[in-house]
Amino acid sequence: MSTETAGSRLATAPAAEPAAERPRLLLVEDEPSLADLLTGVLKDAGYEVECAFDGQRALHLGLTRPYDVVVLDLGLPVVDGMDVLRAWRTRSVVVPVLILTARGAVADRVEGLDGGADDFLVKPFGLDELFARLRAVRRQHLDRAAHLPLPDGRRLDLANRTVSDLPANAPGHEAANVKGYVRLSERESALLAALAARPLRAFTRDELRERLFPYAEPAVVAVYVHYLRRKLGRSVIRTVRGVGYQLGGQR
Template sequence: MRILLVEDEIHLAEALVQILRKNNYTVDVSYDGESGLDNALSDIYDLILLDIMMPKMDGITVLKNIRLQGLTTPVLLLTAKGEISDRVMGLDSGADDYLPKPFATEELLARIRAMSRRKGEVVTDNTLKFGDIMLNTANLKLSALGKEVKLTLKESELLEFLISRKNAATSKEMIIEKLWGFDADVEHNHVEVYVSFLRKKLNFLDSNVSITTVRGIGYSLEVKD
C-alpha cells in the first residue's frame, strides 16, 4: 500500500514515516498543503494521511480540492483540533476518518487497516487473498496449498497492486508510478524483473494464480482453470 503523508511538523512526519515503513507501507511526505495537493492529484496513493493546520494551504482546502477533482482516495485527517465542530467539518468536506493528536501508533495502524477494508480490498490481519494465494503484507510472506515463500518488499507491493486491480490489465507505467512514484527514474525492465521473480515464486507454490502478459498493455493477475 502506498501512503501520502501531508504533515508540516517535521519530527512528527519523520516518526510516522518510520512507523509506517516498519509496517511495510510505502510512504511519501509533503510538508505543506500545496505540495500535498499536487502529490495527491497524481492519484497513485491508496491512502492519504492529512494534517489540517499547514502552511500555504490548510488541510480542509486540500481535501475539498481532492474531492472536486473526483478522486476517491481514502483520507484520514490527523490534527490537534479535537472539537466536534472540526471533526464534522472534516467529514463533511470528504474525509473518511478523523484521528486527533496525540494518538497511539496501534490506533493509527488499525484505522489504516479499517480504511483499506472499506476501500474494497480483502484485508484480514494484513492478509490479501486471491485465488489460492494468501499474501501477508506485514511479514511479506506468500502462501498457497500449505507452502510458503518470503517476498521482498517490492515483490509484495507489486503483487498487492495486481490483486487490487482485480483481473484488470495493468500497464508498466501504472506499476512504476504506484511502486516508485511518478517522477522516479525507473525503466520498464525493472518491472519485468520483479514480474519474473513473482512468477517463479508462484510456480514454486504450485499456485493456480498466474501473472499473464497482456500484449501491448502490461500484465494481469488471473486464476487458472
C-alpha cells in the same frame, strides 16, 4: 501523541508486509519531528511512505501519484488541509484519507468527514489506534472498490475479474461472454481497475507500467489496452493524445 507511545516504535508497529505488497502511503504533516517519527513507524509497519510538508505539495502529489491511503493534517502551510481534501475529491481522487489533526472540536470532525475524509483522529494519539484506523479505512475502501463502474452502466468485479452487462454488439462478445459476464485476465483487470478508480484522470503509459507491470516490456500497457478494447469495445478506454489513456466516456 504520548511520549510512551513515541518511545515504543518497534514494539508497537505491527508486522511489516512483504516488500512487493507494501501499500503506498502519503503522509501530510508540517511538523518535522512528528513527520520523521511517523515515517519511521509506518515504514516499520510495512508502508511505503512519501511525505508532504505543506498543502500545495500534498495537493500536487495526490493529483499526480497513486496512493493506497493518506494521513492528512489540517493546519498546513500554503494550503489548508481541508482545502486539499476538497480539491482531491472534486477531481475524483478516491484514495482513503485519515485526518490526523490537533483540531478536535465536533465541528472540525463534522467538516472533515463531510468534506470527504474516511476517518478522523485527534492528536495526541496512540500508535496502536493509528494503525488500526489505517487498516479499517483501507478495508472499507477495498470493499467499496470491489465493484467499479464502467461506461454504459457496466461494472468491474475485482474479486472475480469479470465485467457485467456487456452490450450484445460489443466486439468479442461471443468469445468472452459467459452468462452475462466477460472474464478478464489478471493484468487486464488490474489495468481497467486503475483507470476506473480515477475516471477523470489521464494516465501516461509510463505511470501505468511502473505501477502495474514494473518488470514488463515497455509496450505492455498498449498491449493490454488492445486486449480490453477487443473484449469490451473500443470506447471503454480513451486515448488522450500526447498523454496516454483514460477511462472511456459514455457512448
